[in-house]
Amino acid sequence: MAGLGVWQRLGKWRRLLPAVLLVAALVIDFFTPATVSAAALYAAAILTAAPLLSLRGTVITGITAFVLDLAMFAYFGYHGTAPEISELAMVATVAVIAVLLNRLLYHLQGRLRSARDIAAAVQQAVLPDPPKASGPLRFAARYEAAQTDAQIGGDLYAVVDTPFGVRCVIGDVRGKGMEAVRSVAASIGTFHEAALHEPSLTGLVERLERAVTLEVRKTGDVIALEGFITGVVAEFPPHGDEVRLVNRGHPAPLLLLADTVRYVEPGQPGLPLGMTDLATGPEHIDRVTFPEGATLLLYTDGLTEARDRKGAFYDPVDRLTGSRHPGPDALLDALLADVHRHTGGRRNDDMALLAVTHAPENT
Incomplete structure (x- = not known):
């Protein structure tokens, strides 16, 4: 190598x-x-x-x-x-x-x-670039497949501006290859349609749950417990400085504000999408304050599981604490460059990044 x-x-x-x-x-x-x-x-x-x-x-x-x-x-x-x-x-x-x-x-x-x-072309159709802005929100996304020459893998993200606010999703499909790509396409299609019509965040997640479960059953070559998607669905209401999150077995998002970085852990652990048969209670929604200047970083485990030559995992909290960036694009560019330095350019898993910044009103 x-x-x-x-x-x-x-x-x-x-x-x-x-x-x-x-x-x-x-x-x-x-x-x-x-x-x-x-x-x-x-x-x-x-x-x-x-x-x-x-x-x-x-x-x-x-x-x-x-x-x-x-x-x-x-x-x-x-x-x-x-x-x-x-x-x-x-x-x-x-x-x-x-x-x-x-x-x-x-x-x-x-x-x-x-x-x-x-x-x-498939990547652009399945994972189109998010809008640059919606009201005070600014968006940026990056995707890197584990295979050097691949354009798309098993990670997904989407941003939809709806009558109920801006809704985002990031997810990681279990498995690789064309089965994972099909699951990505089905999930993204469902999210885009449901985000525009489901008034509640719980209703949106339930639609995603049904779509993933149906996709698992259609394949017929894996048992139900093996076909799932970990993910986070986020909703930024039209008014107010908060973000609502539903975490379904996915790595906790990061909240960057001033010089601080912290994980937004779910108040109640959730099972991945596609494991509805094991669910024991109603959907849990976390409400997090999201003031001007804050950035929410959604990511897949390709970020936190990136290793250096000695096997040490990448720690985004430690690496991002104390750093400031003029916008989400600059943040993701700097983050990717830092990950590449940490790993020496090696990629072992797909990595999707989605950053949402609450910009000041005068920008």
């Missing part, structure tokens, strides 16, 4: 590798006895050109390697000998193979780009 990181940091300089190998082969051939051959380096230069250079660059590298090898044989006085013919045939064969590999990689990369474009 360390070697891969060095290779990625080389960037465009990687394209010089075929030329470096050709120069090394020429130097070895020129300054060593005639019995020493640099054929392996000529072949390596040609083969490395296939994934790094264009078709034209690959062809030029192959021709250059062949000509240089031929020139070295002429320099040492070999003319039509068996070793000369054998080595030149090998170099020519490798050049042909490199051209074929270059074309194959070109088409595979085209398919990969297409798949990434589709994944980005």
Whole structure:
């Protein structure tokens, strides 16, 4: 993994590798006895050109390697000998193979780009960017999938401006792969529709509960207790300085105010969505004061379970205490940069972040 990181940091300089190998082969051939051959380096230069250079660059590298090898044989006085013919045939064969590999990689990369474009479109459809503002509230969201090339995974978030106030949700679907993505799509769709029509926060959560339970039963390949979503639903009423929270087995949100950061623990523990059969009482709503200048940070456990090389978990309270940011976008950018420093760039789980700031009236 360390070697891969060095290779990625080389960037465009990687394209010089075929030329470096050709120069090394020429130097070895020129300054060593005639019995020493640099054929392996000529072949390596040609083969490395296939994934790094264009078709034209690959062809030029192959021709250059062949000509240089031929020139070295002429320099040492070999003319039509068996070793000369054998080595030149090998170099020519490798050049042909490199051209074929270059074309194959070109088409595979085209398919990969297409798949990434589709994944980005799916992410935008399923997890659209939240509105920048609604009244005094300012919003920002970030999403990082555990897989480097993935666009979407099993975490979700949404922000909806409704007649009952701004409603937000963040959640973490149990499981990975397409099943998790389907659950994300179903949950987000239900939330967007129900948030606009359910007058009570408890009614909204009940709609989500029914949607998750139905999705679990539709899959038919996991038992009910294994199909669930942990989540927090937040409601910011049109008037007043408070936020109402329903926490269903999810990591507690963070409340940032001035230089202080604290967890907003639920007053009563709740089971994840999809485990309604085990519920024992009515939905519990926590009411939290949310004055001007405050920020509510909703996140999935990819944040708090991020580890450094020694296995130490990331502590957002400790890392954010004493820091101030001009808005939710700046907060999330700084937070992600700090997490990346903590983990060394490694990602073991999806991570979704949603920040809501109560901005002063004059901003």
